[in-house]
Amino acid sequence: MAFPERGCGRRGGQNGGHLFRSCHQGPSCDDGDTVNETCDACAYPLQRHEAFRVLGEGTFCGRCWAQRLSLETRTDVGHLEVAPVVLEDSDGNERQFHFMYNPRTPSLSMFELDDEHHEVGFKFRVYASAGEDGAALVGRLLAKARAALASPQLQPSGASRYTYAFRGDVVQGWVRCDLAATRERGESVPRISIDGHDFSWEEFGRMLMEHEGWPFRLLFLGDE
Numbered sequence: 001m002a003f004p005e006r007g008c009g010r011r012g013g014q015n016g017g018h019l020f021r022s023c024h025q026g027p028s029c030d031d032g033d034t035v036n037e038t039c040d041a042c043a044y045p046l047q048r049h050e051a052f053r054v055l056g057e058g059t060f061c062g063r064c065w066a067q068r069l070s071l072e073t074r075t076d077v078g079h080l081e082v083a084p085v086v087l088e089d090s091d092g093n094e095r096q097f098h099f100m101y102n103p104r105t106p107s108l109s110m111f112e113l114d115d116e117h118h119e120v121g122f123k124f125r126v127y128a129s130a131g132e133d134g135a136a137l138v139g140r141l142l143a144k145a146r147a148a149l150a151s152p153q154l155q156p157s158g159a160s161r162y163t164y165a166f167r168g169d170v171v172q173g174w175v176r177c178d179l180a181a182t183r184e185r186g187e188s189v190p191r192i193s194i195d196g197h198d199f200s201w202e203e204f205g206r207m208l209m210e211h212e213g214w215p216f217r218l219l220f221l222g223d224e
Ligand SMILES: [Zn+2]
Pocket: 039, 040, 041, 042, 043, 044, 060, 061, 062, 063, 064, 065
């Protein structure tokens, strides 16, 4: 399978036309803690991380979502299923990664899950290039993951207020929903994942205080 060239914006809110309307994978703070969903097209039972929620259309498995997009766009957007893999982090811990292909962007993600199938820890994503085949895309994603796993950004802090400190002046991670805190407080609460470690908003704030008085730049890596 070779991925077609796509003209859609890759970031939410910039997609313009109806073909690529709002869609996201997995639960978010806006959904609440949804469970036990099935695909609206084929009735296949879906784990949290497998569900594509499409505004105004419903919830779909990856295969049905790809079929719908292919029909709408009259282009074979492709579908890719990759079995989980186990990789070692820099501390020698084995970590299991699951994969999800999103035909809308198109991109392939690999991520860790907790026992309730919430995303936790490491997550990596690459975007497909026009003409790239599935095996090459998987290879590129695995290379990105292995490189990141071998280059930790955090180190033990030695401080009592927080467990980890940044190794350098640049740190890269993911903003996720803290579902437990969101339920408890009744408002969206972020959780920050760096190097496979998940930090509450408060703990991340304490880590930032190591740089109290510094200016900073916040850059979201939508196309990384
Ligand atoms: Zn389906």
